[in-house]
Amino acid sequence: QKEVEQNSGPLSVPEGAIASLNCTYSDRVSQSFFWYRQYSGKSPELIMSIYSNGDKEDGRFTAQLNKASQYVSLLIRDSQPSDSATYLCAVLMYSGGGADGLTFGKGTHLIIQP
Amino acid sequence: KAGVTQTPRYLIKTRGQQVTLSCSPISGHRSVSWYQQTPGQGLQFLFEYFSETQRNKGNFPGRFSGRQFSNSRSEMNVSTLELGDSALYLCASSAGTGVEAFFGQGTRLTVV
Numbered sequence: 001q002k003e004v005e006q007n008s009g010p011l012s013v014p015e016g017a018i019a020s021l022n023c024t025y026s027d028r029v030s031q032s033f034f035w036y037r038q039y040s041g042k043s044p045e046l047i048m049s050i051y052s053n054g055d056k057e058d059g060r061f062t063a064q065l066n067k068a069s070q071y072v073s074l075l076i077r078d079s080q081p082s083d084s085a086t087y088l089c090a091v092l093m094y095s096g097g098g099a100d101g102l103t104f105g106k107g108t109h110l111i112i113q114p
Numbered sequence: 115k116a117g118v119t120q121t122p123r124y125l126i127k128t129r130g131q132q133v134t135l136s137c138s139p140i141s142g143h144r145s146v147s148w149y150q151q152t153p154g155q156g157l158q159f160l161f162e163y164f165s166e167t168q169r170n171k172g173n174f175p176g177r178f179s180g181r182q183f184s185n186s187r188s189e190m191n192v193s194t195l196e197l198g199d200s201a202l203y204l205c206a207s208s209a210g211t212g213v214e215a216f217f218g219q220g221t222r223l224t225v226v
Contacts, residue, residue: 032212043204043217045156088157092212099211100170101147101159 002027002093006105014113019076021108023089026070032092033065035074036108037085044088048074079112086110116141118218119208126224132193135221139207143189145169146188148180151202162211163188169211189194195225 003026018066021035032051036044048063050056050072056063062075072091076083086107093100119138120210127133138144159172163182182188192199202222206215 034214036217043202043220046216047212049214060199090157098170099162101162101172102149102206102215103159104149104157106156 002095002100002103004089004091004103004105006087006089006108007105009109010111011108012111012113013079015079015081017079019079019083019110019112021074021076021087021089021110022074023074023091023105024070025089025091025103027091027093027103028067028070029094030067030070032093033063033064033072034090034102035061036088036104037083038088039085039105045059047087053066076110081112084099084110084112109110118205118216120203120205120219120221123219124222124224126226127195128226129195129197131195132177132191133189133195133223134207135190135192135203135223137190137207137218139188140216143207143209144186145183145208145210145215147206147208148188148190149204149206150174151204151220152200157204160190164211174193186205192223197225200225201221209215 035048038044042048064073088107089105090102145164147162161171162169180190205218208215
């Protein structure tokens with residue numbers, strides 16, 4: 001069973017601090033990794049994509065990937081109350097027939113405290 | 115640039131009926147994927163279409179089917195609806211497999 005694991009939270013972070021969200025995945029051959037943000041009652045919104053080991057920065061967001069450890073994370077700097085949402089980690093898994101489509105974790109509920 | 119459009123936004127159906135959902139991808143995107151989101155199971159992959167061909171399929175019964183037209187618009191059909199099919203159905207548009215995918219607003223299906 002190919003899986004993506006996330007801590008469901010809630011993760012509570014003070015405003016202005018760094019929020020750190022983590023994700024592990026089971027498929028060693030995965031090459032594409034994504035972070036989505038989902039507000040209650042809304043559809044997921046793509047925040048970051050990462051394909052290579054290391055860090056990728058976009059504004060206040062940094063995605064980190066370590067394929068050897070099968071670990072991907074998202075850092076949110078200078079957290080704002082508007083960052084309060086559920087963050088979904090998505091990994092493109094593969095099977096004998098090729099890509100299986102994105103496998104999502106259950107999401108981490110992030111709360112930014114004013 | 116227009117985003118991903120899903121219609122209808124809300125549906126209420128009775129057990130045993132069938133339903134068709136529609137998705138228009140971002141202009142130029144040829145890949146459309148469908149996902150089911152429920153509180154218990156989270157987001158689960160249903161299937162992906164690329165250039166009118168189903169590329170892969172998730173672990174769902176045959177009651178769930180789809181198709182894609184030459185203009186990349188896609189439809190998803192669920193036959194013989196069950197109560198457990200109540201969910202948010204999401205369509206994602208991308209330029210291809212493995213690259214960034216963008217979701218539509220979803221269709222909220224309620225089966226009674």
